[in-house]
Amino acid sequence: MTVFLVGLIASQAQAAEPVDFAHDVLPILKARCAECHTNGTYKGGLNLDTREDLLKSKVLTVGKPAVSELISRVIEVDPELRMPPEGEPLTAKEVDQLRKWIGTGLSWQEGFSFKEAVAVRPLGLRRQKLTTEEPTNIALDRLLKNYWQEKGVEPPAIVGDATFLRRVSLDLVGLLPSPEELSQFVADQSPDKRRRKVLEILGRDVQYADHWMSFWNDLLRNDYAGTGYIDGGRKQITGWLYRALRENKPYDKFVRELLDPSPESEGFIRGIKWRGRVNASQVREIQYAQNITQVFLGINLKCASCHDSFIDHWKLEDAYGLAAVISEKPLEIHRCDQPTGHTATAKFLFPELGDLDPKLPRKQRLATVAKLMTSEKNGRLSRTIVNRLWQRLFGRGLVHPVDIMANPAWSEEMLDLLAIEFVDSGYDLKHLLALMANSRGYQSVSAATEGESVTNEEYVFRGPRVKRMTAEQYTDAVWRITQTTPARPTKPVAAVDAHKKEPVRAALVVSDSLMRSLGRPNREQVVTTRPDSLTTLQALDLSNGEDLTRLVNRGADSLRKAHPEWSDADFANSLFQSALSRSPTSSELRVAEQLIGDPTTNLGLSDFLWTLFMLPEFQAIR
Incomplete structure (x- = not known):
């Protein structure tokens, strides 16, 4: 009731x-x-x-x-x-x-403020100001130390080895460490073991690609089923995207191949052809302008696609000018869905990066936008992906929210330092992730969540925020612990990776009701961050949903068959290590033994599995 x-x-x-x-x-x-x-x-x-x-x-x-x-x-x-x-x-x-x-709740545009920014960040990266002889990882920690001193913040303690390994494994490849890996890592006395472990984890190219498919599918509106795929109104980029991640394709090349695409990568800029009549701000050409600026530049053009923006300086002609780049015919400007009688002239948002001749054929206009977007003079591109990855690892971006990159960063120096290192590394995403994961800030004890009332001006970085597992991370963890992983991935992924030896991952299959309730989106829109608060639907699905119930019941049966000789204490110790990366306390062990029963039964073991999967400690990345 x-x-x-x-x-x-x-x-x-x-x-x-x-x-x-x-x-x-x-x-x-x-x-x-x-x-x-x-x-x-x-x-x-x-x-x-x-x-x-x-x-x-x-x-x-x-x-x-x-x-x-x-x-x-x-x-x-x-x-x-x-x-x-x-x-x-x-x-x-x-x-x-x-x-x-x-x-109805006092809705507000995320990140909007009437207060004018004190300083405008230049488009180019500020190299001269940050040039230093020290390695970037040392400079990063130094900037953070200075920041804490200026804010009067006591530097947080460093997390223990087990917490670090669980955190970095989930963040970089989306998987819990195995008990064997955890034991070996904790026993290792080498002073550089964390640095080596980060590189080793990032070297698992299949696990890395599997995990980051979710992030990029959300950003690029790519999915395996849904609106538009049956009638040709939408096109997958799954094969291209998976190989790009597995190869760690340089980010500038990654972006160019999306903006000046081959038939295999054109699905992103093609957008979705909606059925029936749609608002003028939802046609494919406008989707192109909205999507490439949001994903790669952290700019919200949705408001400016209907009229001059109320929330920033972008104008209707800016949105339509970019939309005209991809248009195959003259594009009439509509204001608030009403035709104006004026035709858009193709242009890029930042003319200081170079010229775009609107008279060029469509293919050459797309190539020009790809070149301008990935120009080294465009610091907005590198800053935006740096900020997105920082938000993924730390729980909040250097700039907040991530889609309003005009907002000030809580450390402008740190933002540009990381962006410069990223560009100088050849736009190497793994190098950037390693730099963040090896930083003093990332390896600090998690900070308490500040709450929604904290403004950008009030926010102080005190360490990474506690994050909830994504739908895919949670599902992968449950599958592996219960030995219920599906036999094969969704067909498009299987086609590009048939030789893979790794177990199937949740990111590679069509979403089910459990994953949807845990926040996996339908990807009809660009999704840059997922909600991080528990909803009523999620609570209901976790407490008595059919999908999770079926998994824990199958898991109990498969675990008992795999280990018929194990006692209740054996199951409890093993599952604690697998799920929480630690051993149970004496009181926890007593409760676990009572749940599992002696002799062990499927019902008792499934009850214990369900209890583990409900724990905030299991669901959180701390």
């Missing part, structure tokens, strides 16, 4: 759709409120710079517009008390939008 009520309450809370902040609310705030309550001017103590600032001003109660002072002031009939104090009162429609906005 409790679970039912939780689900009912959650479904009711989600029934009301949130307001579109950028289109429905931001224009009102900009036109009628911003002059007096943003960017350093905060009359009456009201600060609208960010959602967090607005909440701190205590002029509204989320979910309760009727008791919110913000609403009472804009509908006040007394002109001495009404807001805004000058001009006409808000219209009934505008007031209704504000009521709906407060009532």
Whole structure:
């Protein structure tokens, strides 16, 4: 009954759709409120710079517009008390939008602030400022040490060997270390064993490719089934992508082959041809402009695809200019889905990187964009992937959120240091990951999660955040521990990697209901980060879902058949090592033995497996 009520309450809370902040609310705030309550001017103590600032001003109660002072002031009939104090009162429609906005949760564009950035990051990398004789890994740790000193932060302790190995194995190849690997690593007394282990893990090219397929499938909208694949409205890039990861293709070449593609890699820029009539901002040409800028530059062009952006400086003609690069015919500009009568002229977002002749044939225009995007003068490309990988390993980017790279980094020097090293290494992604994993910051004890109310200005890096396993990491761990790994991957992956000896990975199969509830997206849109909070659906699927129940039941049977001589204590010790990378405490062992039973039964062992898989310690990367 409790679970039912939780689900009912959650479904009711989600029934009301949130307001579109950028289109429905931001224009009102900009036109009628911003002059007096943003960017350093905060009359009456009201600060609208960010959602967090607005909440701190205590002029509204989320979910309760009727008791919110913000609403009472804009509908006040007394002109001495009404807001805004000058001009006409808000219209009934505008007031209704504000009521709906407060009532449905006070939605806000992630990363948006009315406060203007203090400094604008140059497009090129700042080499001269960072040039130093010391190796980059030493310089990285030095910058972090100086940062902590400036912030008055006591440097966190270094994690133990077992915690480090579990963390780095999950982060770099998505797998838990085996008990044997863990035992050997802990026993190794070599001072450079962590550095060597990082390189050894990254050298597992198949495991590496299997794991990072999820990351790139999310970014590049690539999947094995779904909208568009049956009727030709969408095309996979699975074979090309898998080989690129396994070969550790240099990132600049990786990007060029996506932007000036072969038939095998063209699926990304082709986008999805939706059925029926679609909004002008969703046609394939506009998808191209939105997707390549979001993925490779950390720029959100979605707002500018409909009208001049409310949230940054990009204009409608910028989005359409880039969209015209891929268009096979003259592309008419639409504003808010209405034709303007003007035709877009093909151009790149950053003309300072070089010229793009709009009269060139389509193929040559694409080649020009690929060249400009991967120019060494384009520091935005290298900074963006550095930031994405930092976010994957540390839980929060140097720049937050990762799709608004115009935001300031909490360490601009560190961002450029890593980007410069990445470019100088030949755009080597594994080299960049190794540099991060070997840093003092990565090997520190995890920091407490700051909460959603912490702004970029308030954030202080104190160590990596605790992360939840992804859907694929969780599934892989359960499969391996229970010995229930599928026999073969999804057909497209099997075709490019038929010779592989490794067990099948969750990233290589069509998503099931458990993976979907744990956050694996349908990839019809670019997904750069997945939600990291537990949802009601996830709690229900983990507690009594059919998929996990079937796996633990099959696992109990297969484990008992594989080890008929094991006692309850043998199973408990082995499974603790496999799942948590440690031995059970004496009290944990007693509870485990009671669950498993003596003699061991399938029911008892499946109950114990389920208990292990429910533990936050199992699900977390600490």
